Amino acid sequence: MHVADLTEELVAIPSHEDESAAGEFVASWLRDHTDAAVEHDDHGNVIAQKGPGSGESLALVGHHDVVPPDESQVDADGSYVVERREGRIHGRGSADMKGSVAAAMLAFAAADAPAEDELVFASFAGEEQGGVGCRAAIEDGFRVDYAVVGEGSTGYSAPGVTDVAVAHKGRRGSTIVAEGTAAHASEPDAGENAIYRATDAVDVVRGLDFPSTEVLGHELSGSVAVTEIDGGSAWNVVPERCEATVDERTVPGERAPLDRVEDIEGVSWRVDQDLPPMACGDADFADAVCDAAADAQDGAPEQVVKPHATDAGWLADVGTDCVVVGAAEPGEAHTADESVSVDVLERCQRIYESVVESWLA
Template identity: 30%
Template sequence: MAVTQDDIARISDHLDARADRLAETLCDLINFPSIVKSDPTEAGPGERDCQIYLQQRLAAMGMETDLWEPDGPALYAKYEGRAGAHKGRTFDGRPNLGGTLKGSGGGRSLMLTGHIDVVPPGPIEHWTTDPFVARIIDGRIHGRGAVDMKGGVAAMLLALETVHELGLPLRGDVVFTTVVDEEIGGMGSLAMVDRGFRADAGIMTEPTDNRIAPLCHGILWGRIIIDGIGGHAELVPKGWNETGPVDAVTLTRQVLDGIDVLNRRWQYDPAKNHPLMPLPNQIIVTGLEVGEHPASIAGRGVITFDAQYLPHEHDDVALGGKVRREIEEHVARICEVDPYLRAHPARVEWILDADCAEIPADHPSVLSMQEAATQAGLNPALDGFGAHSDIGLPTTLGGTPTINFGPGDPAFAHQPNEQVEIADLVACAKAIAIQILRWCA
């Protein structure tokens, strides 16, 4: 069924009239401090309450809902070695939510999905507002999660409510899911897919500045451990073995220089670049721990890093195994040029491998979303999502080709004073509502 100009006008007018309701919804969501905890067995304050709030909104539309706490150990046993499977995760007090708005039958289904967990706010003195008391300032909503990604959750909820309130006929089902655990590995999305939530196409409302992003990066978190031999920093060393003290600071510098060499190589390697991505894959050093005492030669160095990979670099389980081996082999080559490291090589320990996906530009759902964006007055050009998102799990495991499309500048994610424009929220909700009608009618 073609979407008429009258349909578009009704959707646009309805959401313009409900801009305050959309802003209020996002403020409500921000006010739940649904912080993801680094301890995977501990529930973040507000995770459950936030999901209950959303469940009540879905139930008000007559939707069938499912609020459940996944069985983390059972999921790990089932999917060990696959994307999203992380040992030690539990979900007590951390439920996922799913709901279905039934169509009349015979049409294509669409899944709207997002996460409600947020990262900690960091030092409160870096904020000009309370991160968990949402404020509206000059048309922008401030608070933790405004961009990443409760703004997207609010927009997809209002889009669905608009379709329902206007009585727009749908043949296909609309599936609505919100998950926890995204910010520490994606096991919530794994649980969602395992639960059976899937559709003919999907939209994950991560912040993309309302651009259509059918691609995201996979990410690898790891640490490189360099063992030296400690000693007194101010005295002539006298070794307890044939080597004597070996400064781990110097060794760590050498490894860092070697990472720079690999990054320069990747910068010009076609396999590490994508036309939709503004930057090549990189190994980004995100942490350094070297030394034990101001008067001691450092005995150990630890380099923590974040590396990206692209979907075409997947291994046979759709993860980054090939890139892990590439990094390990490069670290081994760095060690070969130093006599001490040749005998005592640095070792790489892996913390996380989060998958990625790419939906072809000519996929019907992508083309339809481009039309919906155009009809909502947005730029239909495709873009890449430079960070990781969970689109790989519904796409590769659940068979739901899922794109990223959501409100807000992603540069505000994880920063103090996170904020999103209300106008962006409204524009996003319009495009999603139009896509619901285009795809499911």
């Protein structure tokens, strides 16, 4: 089966509110085309395994959920619009990341079962909701030694080149809460202005250094930014409460000391979301995947870093050495005209097959 045809079948299945149909499609296809042990678990994850698992394990990893489609990406009957034109497949989830899932399915199906080790295919649910499927699988005991995660890595070092991401940033979203005492605005000294306290906290955030680290010789720099502020109840009332939202892009092993805002009277700080960053700790594995990527294309792939969090962060957090290799290009995912190159899908299939073959050798 050609990767473009499998991609189109998978993209056509709605999976932004309920990914169960897409998961069942993946699971059924794997049962029909492989002798692997295939599970479609209660969380919506699809996990297939080849080999006895007495040695090391390698996984090809993706996700089959998508973000809500644009209205132009949905037919009247609720199915997704899928079009192939000018060498690209258009449709919600084509780039992020059903195309790479299809390439990984085909590579997994083509691979021989390891004699001692374990080859795994995993497509998780709920990646777009903070990695809930991957996290649930980990809680249930999912562990692999190495993983190739099929999120986008094409076009980072040069247009059209599929690179190998050896690290990516995480995201910590948090809220600064400033509390004061309400009073009539004609007598401001009778109260404690929560907005003033919040702006003092914002000044603390502005003065923080961005976290940074190095991964396999590559510099990875984070960021911290106040992105929302909300406070006050009326034009003539000294506000008693004000909140500010902070977006922090984290790097492995480092966090900005945002708790310093709590040194200000009346100010507290809470973490609302913490998606972990990823760093590959095995240079030989990263080099081997980069060699496979070089063999699969005319361009010269490089080891790069990604700005976006993926399920690789959750896997890395429990000891998996991950790299990210996938067809999506910067700016393609989550757009009203999302698409993926058929040529790059074929390339990713070759890369995945080569990685598996060299790992099994």
